[in-house]
Amino acid sequence: MFDIRPRFSKMVQRALPHIKWMKENNVTLLKWVSSSPDLSPIETLWYEMKNVLRQHPARTITELRQKLQEIWDCFTPNFCQNLVNTMPQRISAV
Numbered sequence: 001m002f003d004i005r006p007r008f009s010k011m012v013q014r015a016l017p018h019i020k021w022m023k024e025n026n027v028t029l030l031k032w033v034s035s036s037p038d039l040s041p042i043e044t045l046w047y048e049m050k051n052v053l054r055q056h057p058a059r060t061i062t063e064l065r066q067k068l069q070e071i072w073d074c075f076t077p078n079f080c081q082n083l084v085n086t087m088p089q090r091i092s093a094v
Contacts, residue, residue, distance in 0.1 A: 039090050041083035045075060 022029060052071045058064035 039087075041080075041087065044083055045080070048075075
């Protein structure tokens, strides 16, 4: 069995200076549920990618890479900005 505690401890130690800096510079820290993909805009983007890929499945690794790149290229800056703009609603929903 793999013990995550040492790895987690190192992650926390590396994060502490950042948290301290944010507090010292009056950066508002949000209470964030660690395993809440609904809050992350990228999760919506991955969901959209998976939906398109399910409609047009790839048969080889090369075809998969090509299709993923084509799907990715279809996401406009405006689409991504709209995902980011939904953050206030996402945060207030939890």
